[in-house]
Amino acid sequence: MSVGMIILGFVIGIIILLILVTIHEFAHFIIAKLAGAYVYEFAIGFGPKLFSWGKKETKYSLRLIPFGGYVYIASELADPPKGREDEVVPEQRKMENIKRWKKLLFIVAGAIMNFFIAVFIFTILFASLGYKSNDMTYWGATYSPQGVAYQAFQGTPNITEVNQEIVILDYWLGTDKAQIEQAATDYNNCLAEGKEKCDDPAGLTVSHLSKNNQIPDYTTTVYNFIDVLKKQYDKNPAHNDAIVFRIRTVNAHHQFSGPLLEPTVTSAIGFDASKGPYTVGIAAPNRIFTSTWQGYSYGWKETFTQSVSILKSFGLLFTGQWGQLSGPVGIAKTMSSILDNGAVPFFLYVAMLSANLFVLNLIPIPPLDGYKFLETAVEGIIISGKKVNGRYKMWYYRKDEIKLAQAKTKYQDINPNWHLPNKAKLIINITGAVLFILLFIGITIKDIFF
Template sequence: MTIVFTLLLSLGSLLFIVTLHELGHFCVAKWSGAYVYEFALGFGPRLLTFKGKETWFSIRLLPLGGFVSIAMEAVDPPKGREEEIVPENRKMEALPTWKRSLFILAGPLVNLGTAILIVTTVFMATLAKPNDMGFYGQRLASTGIAYKLIKEQEGQEDIDDQGYILLGYEVYDTKGELRDKAEFGTAEQLPIYSNIVYKFIDNFQKDIYQEQKDLRIKFNYLNFDYQNHKVKSSQVSSGKWTQLSKPDDWQIQGKNTTVGIMAPTRYFLTRQEAYRAGWRQVGQDSLGLLKAFGQIFKGNIHALSGPVGLVKGSSQTTNVTTPASFLLGMGAISANLFMFNFLPFPPLDGYKFCEAWWEKARKKEINSKVKIGITAVGVSFMLLLFIIVTIKDLIGG
């Protein structure tokens, strides 16, 4: 039941964000005087329809998007609406370019505003950003080697899982010979989490961790006050030795993770700092989509997720972390939709915007057959990409 609930909640959240996007288009279309045939949530056959005097509001079978249907010269009326008489001045082509542009941009801009509102509100309310890979130090899993070693050294039953920063480690074999060491940072230049992880992963691939069955490790660490961003003591402590009996103990990823390091929580000192961080986070989330698309041209389809992947990822977040993390996930999805729809590729809003101003500059409309052909090619490509990404998301690739 929990899995079903989280999946439904995640799907509902995605539909909520899509609805806001389409409402942006719809409101500007009505304001500009365009003739709106339909406001639809989902694709495919209609499940439920409310027929207004002009606009039909419908819910369709596939809850993976939505659309606003407006009267256009180049597009036939929807089925069942062929007999309606639409004034020429209310068709899309008759609108001034600036109104058409505002209509096109309204959906993505609503997504951008939604993302900024959600993320800045969460950051300002909690004064924290969970799982920040770009912040100092790390959190320590209570079942991990690092946590147990530091707890023993500090002589406490339990320690703050984010009260210490790992600065490095040393590894000796049973003969007392130094086999490996690494330095992540110093008391003056604190290491960020991503640097710690990468060094762990790189170093622990060495042959010695596969050859040796008995290794000893000690971590060098620093006591740190995360909430105030202050080092409690500049003295670097060295933990006692802990015995490692099998190579699996060195895994950073996978089921046998025992080093036990996770991304830390970043705490903000002021509401103003949290607000600025919210804007930066939305910018990073938006650019993240462009990077994912860039990976496609390198043959890495795994970097991109479709609606199924977004729902799966969001449901996992809902199930294992806090409501704040789930809301931040919603903000990230909204930022992704903003950037996705801004791509200048047919039939996305970014392409329609460029098309409108290209016609304005040429003072001549693009031939309707050319428009239809370009859109058909774009839709075919997007549909193929959607199918591939959906299959990848379903099989967990």
């Protein structure tokens, strides 16, 4: 890949990320305005301000580092922007005093927007194209008995279906005396490195005619490793790489009688039988949609599939496996390779990124939206519990009237807008931000050097 394509991929990758994050933050911004919050600033990017506009309550700015954005809302936890310290903000418009259900909606608005962007792209593409190419999740589906795939698996010698043919992918064969071993090199951990038990062996014989009139037959046991791949894919999705595996080779010699003929070869593709391992590319089948509606509905399913995929990948962090997570550099590198494949893979990748942003933002780790949602919800539950437990009712009679009296307890005058102590929030958010930055740096180093 040329340096120019890498640079182009990096630029386009950053632009796509910036667009997705801007739409994410814009959803926060709209809900904040509708909720009546006092919004100081809507920023695209982080760091030093490049330029800004707006003269009223809210200013809009573009900042130097294009890896995010934010909505700056008046709050007791944050100081006003520089130069706006004397600005009078109504108490009811501060973040702490916004109704809790509105706050919760504001927090999840960005993630929900990313979800629907992914759904929109997936559904439009699948409904208009009528298929999804290379769908690994389609492996193991029910094949038509008249189809070429079904007949190939059944060993049917006569295949008469029109416009169908069996395609055997390129392969390299070699000798290796190691036990069967299936592993993955940079295959996003689709197959764990090590040995996998396989069933359904099939014989494959490669005959080599030597110059001394002997025919050593290299008979190799080939295992149905695709089933293993599918099993592992369900646990840990893979993407667009080769599978590297080793198989045990058994040498057998066969004697024959008859004339020895020299072959006439005009062109040939050779292989080195002394080297391994063997690299095999697997093309997953295309999923064909029988109707526009089926393509549309599968767009929703694909969004959920990609969402679960990134959640599983994030969980691998706790086992020390970082292979499937990518930062801006990794996204740019992937974008460089996708640009050569046309518009459809490009937009599918954008939809996948949007689905990933949807899930990542809902993970309950500060400073992500998921933690803010959890914090706000917990505060609401605590307040609700105190209101119930802090009052009791009693009936009493007075002058033939039944009146309801409330006995006051220490919880009766609780502030309905009570929240966790600001100092505790600050410590939690700073700790989370530091860990998040370290994670970001670690993933970036991995993307650059590994």
